[in-house]
Amino acid sequence: MAGIRCWTLFLFNAEIIDKQKLSQGIFRLRLKSGKDFCRAAKPGRFVMLGIDNSLFDPLLRRPFGLCRWHEEWFEVVIKNVGRGSAQLCQLEKGGSVAVHGPLGNGYPQQKTEEGEVSPLFLVAGGMGIASIASYIFSALDSNQSLTETFLFYGAASYAELILLNELTAAVALGLRIKTITDDGSCGRHGLVTQILAAELLNNSQARIFACGPEAMLKSVQKILQTGGNEGYLSLENRMACGFGVCLGCVQTVFAETGAGGVETAKVCTQGPVFPARKVIF
Amino acid sequence: MVDLTVEIAPGLILKNPVLTASGTFGYGREYAPYFDIAKLGGIITKGLSLEPKTGNPGIRITETACGMLNAIGLENIGIEQFLSMELPLLRKLGAVVIVNIFGQEQADYAALAARLDGVEGISALEINISCPNVKAGGIQFGTDPAAAAKLVAAVRQATSLPLITKLSPNVSDIVAIAQAVVEAGSDALSLINTLMGMAIDLDRKKPILGNTTGGLSGPAIKPVALRMVYQVASAVSVPVIGIGGIVNQRDALEFLLAGATAVEIGTASFINPQSAALIVAGIENYLDRQGCKRVVDFIGSLEKNPA
Numbered sequence: 137m138a139g140i141r142c143w144t145l146f147l148f149n150a151e152i153i154d155k156q157k158l159s160q161g162i163f164r165l166r167l168k169s170g171k172d173f174c175r176a177a178k179p180g181r182f183v184m185l186g187i188d189n190s191l192f193d194p195l196l197r198r199p200f201g202l203c204r205w206h207e208e209w210f211e212v213v214i215k216n217v218g219r220g221s222a223q224l225c226q227l228e229k230g231g232s233v234a235v236h237g238p239l240g241n242g243y244p245q246q247k248t249e250e251g252e253v254s255p256l257f258l259v260a261g262g263m264g265i266a267s268i269a270s271y272i273f274s275a276l277d278s279n280q281s282l283t284e285t286f287l288f289y290g291a292a293s294y295a296e297l298i299l300l301n302e303l304t305a306a307v308a309l310g311l312r313i314k315t316i317t318d319d320g321s322c323g324r325h326g327l328v329t330q331i332l333a334a335e336l337l338n339n340s341q342a343r344i345f346a347c348g349p350e351a352m353l354k355s356v357q358k359i360l361q362t363g364g365n366e367g368y369l370s371l372e373n374r375m376a377c378g379f380g381v382c383l384g385c386v387q388t389v390f391a392e393t394g395a396g397g398v399e400t401a402k403v404c405t406q407g408p409v410f411p412a413r414k415v416i417f
Numbered sequence: 418m419v420d421l422t423v424e425i426a427p428g429l430i431l432k433n434p435v436l437t438a439s440g441t442f443g444y445g446r447e448y449a450p451y452f453d454i455a456k457l458g459g460i461i462t463k464g465l466s467l468e469p470k471t472g473n474p475g476i477r478i479t480e481t482a483c484g485m486l487n488a489i490g491l492e493n494i495g496i497e498q499f500l501s502m503e504l505p506l507l508r509k510l511g512a513v514v515i516v517n518i519f520g521q522e523q524a525d526y527a528a529l530a531a532r533l534d535g536v537e538g539i540s541a542l543e544i545n546i547s548c549p550n551v552k553a554g555g556i557q558f559g560t561d562p563a564a565a566a567k568l569v570a571a572v573r574q575a576t577s578l579p580l581i582t583k584l585s586p587n588v589s590d591i592v593a594i595a596q597a598v599v600e601a602g603s604d605a606l607s608l609i610n611t612l613m614g615m616a617i618d619l620d621r622k623k624p625i626l627g628n629t630t631g632g633l634s635g636p637a638i639k640p641v642a643l644r645m646v647y648q649v650a651s652a653v654s655v656p657v658i659g660i661g662g663i664v665n666q667r668d669a670l671e672f673l674l675a676g677a678t679a680v681e682i683g684t685a686s687f688i689n690p691q692s693a694a695l696i697v698a699g700i701e702n703y704l705d706r707q708g709c710k711r712v713v714d715f716i717g718s719l720e721k722n723p724a
């Protein structure tokens with residue numbers, strides 16, 4: 137509790153320098169930012185984005201995972217699901233977005249034991265790919281090896297397996313990718329958690345990072361409990377402020393002190409990434 | 418240079434009329450990375466109770482047209498942890514601290530007031546008799562003038578700190594409650610707390626909030642807040658602090674015109690953490706351009722004839 141958070145925080149209006157449609161109702165915005173902003177970016181961290189409107193409707197900013205960044209820009213992926221995201225999706229190149237961030241804590245560092253990297257399973261469901269992809273892009277952009285790293289990626293259909301082309305570039309660094317779709321239009325037919333369960337059977341050392349709908353995260357947590365693997369879940373609770381003051385985003389978790397006690401944690405400042413064993417859905 | 422100082426209770430002079438609304442400013446430290454919180458008239462803490470409180474389960478916030486509903490449920494760290502972990506830092510940062518208190522029953526309020534009496538670094542208490550989100554969050558005191566007066570009298574007995582009573586808009590006659598608590602010894606009034614509301618998920622046929630109902634805040638409630646502040650300020654002789662939907666200096670100045678001696682900034686701080694500081698600068702700028710030398714001359718200067 138003590139001390140003021142020392143992350144560098146930024147509040148600014150960013151110009152949209154590129155906009156791309158990734159799928160029906162899903163867009164990628166590239167926003168102009170300073171170098172300092174990119175230095176503070178980290179896989180799994182997020183920004184609160186808003187539209188500077190004098191009518192205050194929509195009112196609050198919305199959280200989006202940082203997907204990729206490079207020196208003077210960063211990218212987010214936005215799915216049109218409500219009033220806030222709809223307005224953001226309508227903005228065009230040259231337009232402006234109010235940015236607050238980077239916020240939250242990202243994924244932990246890749247673990248190496250006695251020089252051996254333990255396998256890392258990245259599990260993404262639907263829009264959860266935006267957060268998971270940040271880990272892969274960050275490795276790709278710094279030319280870091282991705283040996284022993286596996287991406288299990290599920291979406292409703294092939295059309296919604298966004299970013300897949302760019303992620304495939306990381307195969308050169310050692311990344312292995314398995315896809316699955318609800319309708320069988322790409323890869324296997326089914327849920328991404330089925331791949332995870334099967335792969336864990338012969339991999340007791342693997343660590344897991346997962347982001348996706350709550351039902352998927354619940355299922356990931358159950359699978360991890362059975363296998364005893366260490367894992368981290370990136371939660372996407374509703375947020376009003378994004379910096380720890382409204383208490384709107386809290387998640388019930390097991391208390392740090394152990395002994396089965398429970399407490400609430402702020403997803404925005406204590407997460408959004410939590411050890412899977414701590415979260416109580 | 419405009420003189421922005423205001424007196425919100427006997428002897429309690431603020432450097433400017435901008436405060437932060439309880440529950441929207443955390444314990445203050447969260448805003449320190451964004452601006453110098455000592456530059457505000459004062460900060461009002463999240464509502465504190467004798468014991469820590471966990472708040473409501475389920476979805477706690479949802480956005481509505483030009484506003485938001487919340488059902489946080491007064492989650493807080495409890496008074497002792499606030500005093501040991503948060504207050505020292507606030508003092509170091511130089512903030513003027515007003516503590517917002519609530520309890521289950523009258524004795525809790527009195528005990529909190531007694532505990533805070535004489536604690537260095539606390540400038541006043543704001544008594545929340547108006548939270549709509551918990552059954553025993555004070556609302557039963559906030560809707561009945563006699564019960565409200567009894568509660569304030571008990572708190573008055575327990576402390577010599579300046580007392581601000583925070584009123585609920587969810588009543589049929591807010592002026593009657595205002596007069597009753599002033600009579601009972603409240604040095605000032607703040608209003609409004611959130612308006613009780615509800616949001617429904619049509620397709621799932623369910624209430625959205627875990628608590629079913631919640632408190633509406635933001636620009637959507639400003640006209641109601643302005644009307645209530647105007648009516649109360651016209652009826653009582655103590656300072657009134659205006660709250661409700663203030664997002665910029667123009668909103669704040671409208672409340673001052675209506676008779677508020679100061680304002681509290683709430684939901685706006687979620688959208689832009691620097692809102693309160695920007696509003697201080699904006700007020701000064703506006704009054705300067707109007708040739709107004711002292712904010713106190715502007716307060717209550719509304720002309721009665723409609724435009």
Ligand SMILES: Cc1cc2nc3c(=O)[nH]c(=O)nc-3n(C[C@H](O)[C@H](O)[C@H](O)COP(=O)(O)O)c2cc1C
Nearest residue numbers: 438439440464487545609610634635661662683684
């Ligand atoms: C998330 C949230 C939490 C709040 N918590 C408290 C509280 O603990 N105590 C209190 O007296 N008022 C609380 N309020 C009410 C605000 O202090 C304020 O009266 C109200 O939000 C109206 O102002 P606004 O429209 O500027 O937000 C809360 C409001 C919000 C939005």
Ligand code: FES
Nearest residue numbers: 375378382383404
């Ligand atoms: S979003 Fe406000 S506390 Fe987390």
